Every structure is written in structure tokens, then in C-alpha cells.
Amino acid sequence: MTTLTRQDLNFGQVVADILCEFLEVAIHLILYVREVYPSGIFQKRKKYNVPVQMSCHPELNQYIQDTLHCVKPLIEKNDAEKVVVVIMDKEHHPVERFVFEMSQPPLLSISSDTLLSHVEQLLRAFILKISVCDAVLNNNPPGCSFTVLVHTRDAATRNMEKIQVIKDFPWIVADEQEVHMQEPRLIPLKTMTSDIVKMQLYVEERAQKT
Amino acid sequence: GRAELDPSSASDKKVVLLPCKNPPSRQRVQLWLEARKQYESLQRGRRRE
Numbered sequence: 001m002t003t004l005t006r007q008d009l010n011f012g013q014v015v016a017d018i019l020c021e022f023l024e025v026a027i028h029l030i031l032y033v034r035e036v037y038p039s040g041i042f043q044k045r046k047k048y049n050v051p052v053q054m055s056c057h058p059e060l061n062q063y064i065q066d067t068l069h070c071v072k073p074l075i076e077k078n079d080a081e082k083v084v085v086v087i088m089d090k091e092h093h094p095v096e097r098f099v100f101e102m103s104q105p106p107l108l109s110i111s112s113d114t115l116l117s118h119v120e121q122l123l124r125a126f127i128l129k130i131s132v133c134d135a136v137l138n139n140n141p142p143g144c145s146f147t148v149l150v151h152t153r154d155a156a157t158r159n160m161e162k163i164q165v166i167k168d169f170p171w172i173v174a175d176e177q178e179v180h181m182q183e184p185r186l187i188p189l190k191t192m193t194s195d196i197v198k199m200q201l202y203v204e205e206r207a208q209k210t
Numbered sequence: 211g212r213a214e215l216d217p218s219s220a221s222d223k224k225v226v227l228l229p230c231k232n233p234p235s236r237q238r239v240q241l242w243l244e245a246r247k248q249y250e251s252l253q254r255g256r257r258r259e
Binding site: 036037038040041057059060063064066067070081143144145146147148149150151152153154155157160169170171172173174178179 | 231
């Protein structure tokens with residue numbers, strides 16, 4: 001059994017790997033459940049020991065991977081406060097925002113066994129909640145698209161510099177209309193507290209979608 | 211205008227970032243799906259011959 005500490009060089013990487021793998025599955029599932037893309041591009045897979053829907057569209061998959069590759073250095077350094085999947089209408093106004101609020105608690109040491117089994121169990125619960133979230137959300141208007149926002153600090157953006165260039169995937173500061181929604185309905189989906197990460201997921205839904 | 215990321219003026223101010231590029235549109239994905247279906251149907255036809 002391996003014991004990891006916060007001081008270990010690769011500890012942040014382990015957390016970032018776990019969270020980015022989870023976010024990839026979560027983004028695919030949100031796009032499927034909220035019908036942003038045709039259901040025909042999704043295939044059933046098993047992740048966290050539960051069935052999920054993952055896209056098989058190469059360009060979309062690459063886009064999601066590139067996005068998360070750029071976010072990963074921020075998560076690694078505990079600099080990503082929120083990762084938000086925004087679903088927008090034809091006019092590019094947000095109709096729904098899936099907000100993943102995350103932080104890494106102070107930690108002295110942890111066993112790798114605890115890390116894998118307990119966290120996987122907690123992440124599975126998030127996936128299950130996303131799978132059924134359409135029951136508590138109103139239908140979206142046709143022709144929606146999506147984007148991913150990351151809430152961070154100005155000083156942390158230098159951690160993204162290299163990867164943006166390598167991937168040819170530049171990031172910009174979001175406009176006010178992409179960040180805020182007028183009087184959203186707040187729907188809490190799931191909260192987790194583990195030794196390595198605290199995370200909560202909630203949806204902000206626009207009152208009038210059409 | 212949108213602000214480009216400028217690490218030289220980095221501070222502890224909170225910022226919200228998004229990718230400059232857009233994901234593929236639903237229409238583009240729909241076209242790809244139809245083309246794939248046609249290709250798969252052709253392949254099935256060839257196997258039967």
C-alpha cells in the first residue's frame with residue numbers, strides 16, 4: 001500500500017487526473033442527457049461501475065479532451081475554483097449552468113487504497129445524479145450549444161500558458177453574459193467530501209428558457 | 211472586446227476563462243452522423259454481396 005502526502009510531487013497530479021477523468025465523463029453525460037447533440041453519436045460505456053453515455057464523434061471528443069488538458073494544470077495547483085458546463089441557446093445566452101465547485105482540503109497523508117475506492121464511490125454518485133437530472137430540469141429550446149468556463153485567479157493563468165500553445169487551444173476571459181444568468185433557479189445535485197477533494201455540483205437554470 | 215490572457219499583468223484577481231474555439235455545432239455533428247450511417251449501410255450491403 002502506497003502512502004501519499006500533499007508534499008509529494010505527484011499528489012496534485014493524482015487529484016487532477018482523477019478529477020479530469022471524472023469531468024470528461026460528466027461532460028459527455030450532460031451533453032447526452034440535455035440533448036445538446038443527437039443521441040446517435042453516443043454509445044453506452046461503463047465508468048465507475050455504472051453505465052454512461054459517451055460521444056463517439058472525434059471532433060467533439062477532441063474538443064472536450066483539449067479543454068480538460070488546459071484545465072488540468074489549474075486543478076493540479078488547487079487553482080480551479082469552479083468548472084462550469086454552460087448550455088446556451090441559439091442567441092448564445094446561457095439556459096443552464098452545471099457548476100462543479102471544487103477544492104482540495106489540507107491533508108497530511110492518505111493511503112492509495114482509500115484514494116481509489118472511496119473517491120470512485122463518491123464520483124459514481126455524481127454520475128448517477130447527472131443521469132437523472134432531466135427529471136428536475138425543464139426542456140431546453142432547440143439549437144443549443146455548450147461551452148466550459150473555469151473560475152480561477154489571474155495569477156494562476158500562467159499555469160495554462162504552455163498547454164494552450166502546445167494544444168493550439170487558446171483561452172480568453174469570459175464576457176459578463178456568459179458568466180451570469182438573471183434570477184436562475186438553483187438545483188443542488190450532489191456534494192462530496194473526501195480526504196483529497198471536496199466537490200459540489202449544482203445546476204443554475206434560467207427561469208424562462210424560450 | 212474580450213481580454214486576451216496577459217500573464218505579465220498577473221494578480222490575485224478572480225477571472226473566468228473559456229476556450230476561444232467553439233465545439234462542433236449540432237448541425238455539423240448531425241451531418242457526420244448521417245454520413246456514418248450511410249457508410250455503415252454501404253459496408254453491410256457489400257458484405258452481403
